[in-house]
Structure formats: C-alpha cells, structure tokens
Amino acid sequence: MNPTLVILLVACSVAASCALLGSFLVLRKMALLGDAISHAVLPGIVLAFLFTGSRAALPMVIGAGVLGVVTVLLVEMFNRSRRLREDASIGVVFPALFSLGVILISRYASQVDLDLDCVLYGEIAYAPWDVLTFAGREVGPKALWVTGGVLLFNLALVGTLWKELQLSTFDAGLAATLGFSPVALHYLLMSAVSVTVVGSFESVGAILVVALLVVPPATAWLLTERLEHMVGLAILLGIVSALGGYAFARWWDASIAGAMAMVAGLLFFAALLLAPGHGLLARLLTLRRMGGRLSGQLLLLHLQKGGAVVPAALLERRFGWSRRRLEKVLAPLRSNRLVEVDGDGLHLTESGAKVLESTGRAQLAHKL
Amino acid sequence: MDLSFGLSYTARNVLIGATLLGALGGLMGSFALLRRQSLLGDALAHAALPGVCLGFLLTGSKAPLPLFAGALVAGLLGALLILTTVRWSRLTEDAAIGIVLSVFFGCGIVLLTHIQKLPGGNQSGLDKYLFGQAATLVVEDLVVMAVLGGIVALAVLAFYKELKLLAFDPGFGASLGLPMKRLEVLLTLLLVVVVVVGLQTVGVVLIVATLITPAAAARQWTDRLGSMVLLAAAIGALAGVAGSLASAVVPRLPTGPVIVLVSSCVLLTSLLFAPRRGLLQAFLRERAVGARIRRENLLKDLYLQGERSGSWTEAISWTHLMGVRGQGSRELDHTARALADEGLVERTDDSLRLTPDGLCAAESMVRKHRLWEVYLTRRLELPSDHVHRDAEAMEHALTDRAVEALDALLDFPATDPHGRAIPRRRAA
Structure with missing residues (x-):
C-alpha cells in the first residue's frame, strides 16, 4: 500500500475516533480527565510490554484500559474523600502514574522497545513499515488495523448508546430517573477513551492525542447548537486537521503529529474569533449594538424628561459622552426621525414622543 | 567551605537545582491549589515549549536567558488565551486548558523536530525540556534559577497579604479597592516563572506535580496559609533532595519522575495520617462514634426488656439481646465488655444485667428518646407513628443540658406519644 495513503488513513481514523469521544468529554466538562488518562496509560503499556515481551496490540490495549479506569477511580476516590478538589486530584494522579511509566521505561530500556520521545508525540511516519502478519501472510500495516479497529469500536459504541449518552450528558438527573446509570456510562466512556488513547499512542503520542480529543470538538461547539451536528463537525475538523497537518509537516520537515495539533489549533482560534454567535467578534458586535441601543433609549428618555430643547453640551456632561459618541448615538435616532437637532440643542419629534408613549415607560425602564 | 557534599559535580548541581525547584514549586503551588487552578501550571509548562524553541531559533544560542525569555513569553500568552477563552466563549476552563496545553505543545513539537533536522540542530539539546534532564544542569543554570527563584520569593513576601486575599476571597479584596485583576496577573506571572525554572529539571509533563503534589500534601496538615506555604516548600525541597540522591546512587533512574513519586508518597501519607484531616483519624472517629452508639443502644435494650418484665434487676439472656438488633455474638460481646468495664452491666456466660449505675445511664437514654418523640408530635406536629426513627438518631446527639431544657x-410530660412512661431524673 502507498505509504502516504497509510499515514493519511491512520491519521484520519485517529482524528475521527478522538473527535467522536472528545465531543462528549468537552460537553461533560471532562476534557482534562481525557488529558490525565492519556498520560496515565503509560505504565499500563510498559507493563504489557514487560509481561508479553512484544508489541502485541491486545495486551497493550488491555493494560492501558486497566490503567485508564484506575486513573478515573483514583481521581474520584480523592474527590470523594473531600480532601482534594477535582482539579488537584487530576493534577496529582496522572503525573505520579506517568512518572511510574517513565521510570519503568528507563529501568528496563533493553526490554522495552519504546522511545520516550515517541511517548509524547508519537511517530506516525513509521506507521507504514510496521506490518502485521496473520497466519504467515502480511495483511497490511499494524497501525491501520489498530486505529481502524478502534474507530469501528467507537462508532459502534456511540451509535448504540447515542440516546443514553446524549441524555446523560445534558441532564444526568433525568437520565438517572429514567433508569440509565450515569456511573456506568461514565466508566464506559472513560474506558473507550483509554482504548482510543492507546490505539493512537504510537501514532500521535500522549499529549497530541489530547489535541485531537479536545480541540476539534471545542471548535465544533462554537459553531453549532445540536449534538449530532457538533459530533459530525468535530470529526470533519479532526480529519481536516490531520490532512492539513500532514501537508504542513511534509513541507516544513517537522513532526506530523505536532503539525496536526497546530492546524487543529489554528482552526480553533479562527472559530474563537469568527464563529457566528459564539465567536469573540460576534459577541463584541452584539455588545456594541446592545450598548448603542441602550444609549439611544437613555437619550430619548432624557429628552422627554428635559422638555422642549436640551442643549447637546448638557447631555454630553450628564452622560460623560464625547461629542463623537453623542453623534454616533444620535445617528440612528435622527435617521428614524425620532430626534431632531436644533442648533446646539436636541428635541424629540412627534414620532419620537409617540414611540416613547407606545413602548411605555415601564417597558423601556425594564429594557434598560 | 566544602559545598560538594562528597558528590560529583553533576550530582551536586542536580541536588541544588532539584531542591531549589522543589521549594519554589511548593511555594507557588500552594496558591494555585487554593485558587483551584492546579492544572494551569500544567498548561503553562506545555505552552512554554514553543517559546523555548523560538528563543533558540531567533538567537541561535542555548544560553539559558533567551530560552527562559521565550518560555516566559509563550507561557504568558498561553495563560492569556485560557483567560480569554473562558471569559468570552461558551467553553469551560477544562476545555480551554486542554486546548492551550495540546496546541502549544504541538507547535513546540513542530519547531523542535524542525530544529533537529536543521544542520547542526541535533546538538541543540532542546529535547531535554520534554522530560527534563537534571544531569545537564550547569552552574550557570543554577544561578539563573536562584536569581529568578529569589525574585519570586521576594514578590510573594512583598504581596503576601494581597495574594492571600486573592486565594481566599477575591471579592472582598476588590471591595477593599485592591487591584485584584492585576494581582491575578502577578500571580500567574510568578507561576510561569517557576514553571519555566523547572522545565530543564523535571520537564514539561511533570512540572505540574512539583507544583501541586507538595501543596496538596501540606494542605492536609494545616489550615493556615503561612504554614501551608512553608510546609509545601519544605516537602518540595525534601522530594528534590530524595529524588536527586536516589538518581545519583541508582543507575538509570531519572530524577524528575523520582521527585514526583517521592512527593506523591508524602501526599498519600499526609492524606492518610495527618491529624484532624487525615482519613485514618476520620475512620477512627467514625468507629468510636459507632461503638458509643452501640453501647447506648444495648443499655436501652436492657432497659426496655426490664420495663416489659417489670423488673430491672433480672438478668437478660444473650440470645434475646442478639435477637433485638440482629447482631452477631462477637459484636454484642465487644459492646457488653466495654459496658462492663465502665461498671454499667454485669455479665455472666449467657446473660447481662444492668447495675444501678447502668440503670441510671439507660434511663437517661430512654428519657432522651421519649422526650424527643413528645417534642416531635406536640411541637412539630408529626404523626406519632413517624417519630420513632428520628428519636433513634437524636437520642445519641442530645446533651444532658439540652434534654433538661x-x-x-414540654412542661415535664409523664408519658411519650405511645403512652409509655418517661423516666424522671432521679435525685442523685
């Protein structure tokens, strides 16, 4: 198989798996638990290595899965003891487990064929060359089988439990009363995250898998209001990041996985700035529009109270506005013929008075 | 003075660096922990990586200062992005931290791998920032660490009161007219400095543990910020000493992870054994309360049986008492023995009998129970068939003074809502 195609397929299936599960992590405010798991599975992987003496996928997945669940259990145990808060629980558990893994690797370096740098950022470029043999025949790159298998597993899981996941994510209380166990779902999701992390480990490493778990879903959440759209968009964004990252890494001769995280980050910051509705720019514009409308209403009320003609200078002093600000507030009022300028003063027009009358002072005050 | 402590040059540098870092981490980690920003340090460490790489790319030197400067700028930028994202978008803090952490780190890896492929880049040694290589610390690094650390410590000392307010009650601080936003920036800046100082020693991934783990351990021993900060610094320094010595003695033992494991062990010990907050203490307290409740219940059971048979001087059989609450003979024996030691019951092989003192104590329990039942039915107007369970709990909590009041x-009632006599207090 064409090596480039293998790399792209592996990258895309990792990205899709991560985006699928990551959407639920982000919505459940558990992004950092995913981060913790991605570090804490390391000793599980190393132990699987030491016991089996090989890079066989199944023991590694099992070892990592066990450690993932252990992480979640430990974090929750510390939480429940009420001696540590959740952030601190996470912050003490995963470094300890990761340290254990690093020490195991250093001590048994001769038996463990794991490069420490690869643990952090993987080496997807090797994916095409590690070929799986089955019944004496080569059946294609191992990474493709592993990541493809993980993707199918995740699709099956989320597809089967869609309704349950959706409900327990948005309304855990209702889910519990309807008889779905939020705890069971929580652990199922965390196990799936562990499996995904270990499946992605060799390709993108412990930290960049976090980028794929968190960044595309967070980007998607800024862009849509519906869960199914968010998940779909997250997968799409993940794949775009994977492809874009590959192209960039090839061009600049750098780590593919790192570039994937970088592209995902660029997409995120673009969405953070420009997303309609939830983007910073949109929010800023809304705030300004609301501020402008508010100022207009203030001005109208003031003119009504002040009587016939109110000098502009008085208004400026009273509101602490500059001349430019006053002009800006006035512009829409004048073009709608609610206010007229009379020399140095302002007064309400008949229609302006009518508008005030019809909206009603109480309503206006309420709006203010 | 001989400063080598009988160690090699490298081991001595590692020892000094790790101790310094441990103390600094504990100091700043205490504030991060109390402000529930434990993982901010993690994000800042990851965010610093591209800064280190850019510092190298721009200056072409591995001197500590430009790399520190780059890390500082990148770390601050990361912190700013987290703040902006949380403040202005719908994303929550965990997502913002995860995003900054992984994206910055990804950029750092891109730069790092790019540098490694540059001609001569292989020798840049920047990858020591990933896992930390304490062994690469040279005196120049130590000087930079000491100077920056001294600045951080002085800043904390100078703004101690303000930072304390920030940690516990920023709203109150703002109402006093203190510039809380600026103090927050200062605290974040100090945190970034410590993180950057630690990068070379313990690496990007494990920095968070040098901040949080000693602080979390110290928190178990004290409720005062001053002692917590000092204790956290001490624990951090201790872990630094232990880690650097262990890695000097044992071959192929990396310093950073050992430091983390040592402070994790201190944390576990603290969680279990600290006085007052310790889990062991809590467990013992709970067990003592349970034992007292069982003793009081047994006294009451003896009293009630006597009440039924009309005589409190009769011995009551073991089997009957086991049947009342369905307890095992060992549990019952344990409780009875404790009561016998207090002189409240006489025990024989197959029965128990209240002594006069025991009768007094039992009456007091029954009196509390029945008076509470009266209170619930008369004053709170609960139906009389719903008050027993409340009284079962309350009888163990009421003090003598409260029960007289x-x-x-209730105007000294003679009977409880079920018509049974309320024992009166006897003239002692």
Whole structure:
C-alpha cells in the first residue's frame, strides 16, 4: 500500500475516533480527565510490554484500559474523600502514574522497545513499515488495523448508546430517573477513551492525542447548537486537521503529529474569533449594538424628561459622552426621525414622543 | 567551605537545582491549589515549549536567558488565551486548558523536530525540556534559577497579604479597592516563572506535580496559609533532595519522575495520617462514634426488656439481646465488655444485667428518646407513628443540658406519644 495513503488513513481514523469521544468529554466538562488518562496509560503499556515481551496490540490495549479506569477511580476516590478538589486530584494522579511509566521505561530500556520521545508525540511516519502478519501472510500495516479497529469500536459504541449518552450528558438527573446509570456510562466512556488513547499512542503520542480529543470538538461547539451536528463537525475538523497537518509537516520537515495539533489549533482560534454567535467578534458586535441601543433609549428618555430643547453640551456632561459618541448615538435616532437637532440643542419629534408613549415607560425602564 | 557534599559535580548541581525547584514549586503551588487552578501550571509548562524553541531559533544560542525569555513569553500568552477563552466563549476552563496545553505543545513539537533536522540542530539539546534532564544542569543554570527563584520569593513576601486575599476571597479584596485583576496577573506571572525554572529539571509533563503534589500534601496538615506555604516548600525541597540522591546512587533512574513519586508518597501519607484531616483519624472517629452508639443502644435494650418484665434487676439472656438488633455474638460481646468495664452491666456466660449505675445511664437514654418523640408530635406536629426513627438518631446527639431544657419546654410530660412512661431524673 502507498505509504502516504497509510499515514493519511491512520491519521484520519485517529482524528475521527478522538473527535467522536472528545465531543462528549468537552460537553461533560471532562476534557482534562481525557488529558490525565492519556498520560496515565503509560505504565499500563510498559507493563504489557514487560509481561508479553512484544508489541502485541491486545495486551497493550488491555493494560492501558486497566490503567485508564484506575486513573478515573483514583481521581474520584480523592474527590470523594473531600480532601482534594477535582482539579488537584487530576493534577496529582496522572503525573505520579506517568512518572511510574517513565521510570519503568528507563529501568528496563533493553526490554522495552519504546522511545520516550515517541511517548509524547508519537511517530506516525513509521506507521507504514510496521506490518502485521496473520497466519504467515502480511495483511497490511499494524497501525491501520489498530486505529481502524478502534474507530469501528467507537462508532459502534456511540451509535448504540447515542440516546443514553446524549441524555446523560445534558441532564444526568433525568437520565438517572429514567433508569440509565450515569456511573456506568461514565466508566464506559472513560474506558473507550483509554482504548482510543492507546490505539493512537504510537501514532500521535500522549499529549497530541489530547489535541485531537479536545480541540476539534471545542471548535465544533462554537459553531453549532445540536449534538449530532457538533459530533459530525468535530470529526470533519479532526480529519481536516490531520490532512492539513500532514501537508504542513511534509513541507516544513517537522513532526506530523505536532503539525496536526497546530492546524487543529489554528482552526480553533479562527472559530474563537469568527464563529457566528459564539465567536469573540460576534459577541463584541452584539455588545456594541446592545450598548448603542441602550444609549439611544437613555437619550430619548432624557429628552422627554428635559422638555422642549436640551442643549447637546448638557447631555454630553450628564452622560460623560464625547461629542463623537453623542453623534454616533444620535445617528440612528435622527435617521428614524425620532430626534431632531436644533442648533446646539436636541428635541424629540412627534414620532419620537409617540414611540416613547407606545413602548411605555415601564417597558423601556425594564429594557434598560 | 566544602559545598560538594562528597558528590560529583553533576550530582551536586542536580541536588541544588532539584531542591531549589522543589521549594519554589511548593511555594507557588500552594496558591494555585487554593485558587483551584492546579492544572494551569500544567498548561503553562506545555505552552512554554514553543517559546523555548523560538528563543533558540531567533538567537541561535542555548544560553539559558533567551530560552527562559521565550518560555516566559509563550507561557504568558498561553495563560492569556485560557483567560480569554473562558471569559468570552461558551467553553469551560477544562476545555480551554486542554486546548492551550495540546496546541502549544504541538507547535513546540513542530519547531523542535524542525530544529533537529536543521544542520547542526541535533546538538541543540532542546529535547531535554520534554522530560527534563537534571544531569545537564550547569552552574550557570543554577544561578539563573536562584536569581529568578529569589525574585519570586521576594514578590510573594512583598504581596503576601494581597495574594492571600486573592486565594481566599477575591471579592472582598476588590471591595477593599485592591487591584485584584492585576494581582491575578502577578500571580500567574510568578507561576510561569517557576514553571519555566523547572522545565530543564523535571520537564514539561511533570512540572505540574512539583507544583501541586507538595501543596496538596501540606494542605492536609494545616489550615493556615503561612504554614501551608512553608510546609509545601519544605516537602518540595525534601522530594528534590530524595529524588536527586536516589538518581545519583541508582543507575538509570531519572530524577524528575523520582521527585514526583517521592512527593506523591508524602501526599498519600499526609492524606492518610495527618491529624484532624487525615482519613485514618476520620475512620477512627467514625468507629468510636459507632461503638458509643452501640453501647447506648444495648443499655436501652436492657432497659426496655426490664420495663416489659417489670423488673430491672433480672438478668437478660444473650440470645434475646442478639435477637433485638440482629447482631452477631462477637459484636454484642465487644459492646457488653466495654459496658462492663465502665461498671454499667454485669455479665455472666449467657446473660447481662444492668447495675444501678447502668440503670441510671439507660434511663437517661430512654428519657432522651421519649422526650424527643413528645417534642416531635406536640411541637412539630408529626404523626406519632413517624417519630420513632428520628428519636433513634437524636437520642445519641442530645446533651444532658439540652434534654433538661426540652423537658421544661414540654412542661415535664409523664408519658411519650405511645403512652409509655418517661423516666424522671432521679435525685442523685
């Protein structure tokens, strides 16, 4: 198989798996638990290595899965003891487990064929060359089988439990009363995250898998209001990041996985700035529009109270506005013929008075 | 003075660096922990990586200062992005931290791998920032660490009161007219400095543990910020000493992870054994309360049986008592033995009998129970068939003084809502 195609397929299936599960992590405010798991599975992987003496996928997945669940259990145990808060629980558990893994690797370096740098950022470029043999025949790159298998597993899981996941994510209380166990779902999701992390480990490493778990879903959440759209968009964004990252890494001769995280980050910051509705720019514009409308209403009320003609200078002093600000507030009022300028003063027009009358002072005050 | 402590040059540098870092981490980690920003340090460490790489790319030197400067700028930028994202978008803090952490780190890896492929880049040694290589610390690094650390410590000392307010009650601080936003920036800046100082020693991934783990351990021993900060610094320094010595003695033992494991062990010990907050203490307290409740219940059971048979001087059989609450013979024996030691019951092989003192104590329990039942039915107007369970709990909590006040409040009732006599307090 064409090596480039293998790399792209592996990258895309990792990205899709991560985006699928990551959407639920982000919505459940558990992004950092995913981060913790991605570090804490390391000793599980190393132990699987030491016991089996090989890079066989199944023991590694099992070892990592066990450690993932252990992480979640430990974090929750510390939480429940009420001696540590959740952030601190996470912050003490995963470094300890990761340290254990690093020490195991250093001590048994001769038996463990794991490069420490690869643990952090993987080496997807090797994916095409590690070929799986089955019944004496080569059946294609191992990474493709592993990541493809993980993707199918995740699709099956989320597809089967869609309704349950959706409900327990948005309304855990209702889910519990309807008889779905939020705890069971929580652990199922965390196990799936562990499996995904270990499946992605060799390709993108412990930290960049976090980028794929968190960044595309967070980007998607800024862009849509519906869960199914968010998940779909997250997968799409993940794949775009994977492809874009590959192209960039090839061009600049750098780590593919790192570039994937970088592209995902660029997409995120673009969405953070420009997303309609939830983007910073949109929010800023809304705030300004609301501020402008508010100022207009203030001005109208003031003119009504002040009587016939109110000098502009008085208004400026009273509101602490500059001349430019006053002009800006006035512009829409004048073009709608609610206010007229009379020399140095302002007064309400008949229609302006009518508008005030019809909206009603109480309503206006309420709006203010 | 001989400063080598009988160690090699490298081991001595590692020892000094790790101790310094441990103390600094504990100091700043205490504030991060109390402000529930434990993982901010993690994000800042990851965010610093591209800064280190850019510092190298721009200056072409591995001197500590430009790399520190780059890390500082990148770390601050990361912190700013987290703040902006949380403040202005719908994303929550965990997502913002995860995003900054992984994206910055990804950029750092891109730069790092790019540098490694540059001609001569292989020798840049920047990858020591990933896992930390304490062994690469040279005196120049130590000087930079000491100077920056001294600045951080002085800043904390100078703004101690303000930072304390920030940690516990920023709203109150703002109402006093203190510039809380600026103090927050200062605290974040100090945190970034410590993180950057630690990068070379313990690496990007494990920095968070040098901040949080000693602080979390110290928190178990004290409720005062001053002692917590000092204790956290001490624990951090201790872990630094232990980690650097262990890695000097044992071959192929990386310093950073050992430091983390040592402080994790201190944390576990603290969680279990600290006085007052310790889990062991809590467990023992709970067990003591349970034992007292069982003793009081047994006294009451003996009293009630005597009440039924009309005589409190009769011995009551073991089997009967086991049947009342369905307890095992060992548990019952344990409780009975404790009561016998207090001189409240006489025990024989197959029965128990109240002594006069025991009868007094039992009457007091029954009195509390029945007076509470009266209170619930008369004053709170609960139906009389719903009050027993409340009284079962309350009888173990009411003090003698409270029960006399209750008696007076209810105008000294003679019977409980079920018509049974309320034992009167005897003239002692």
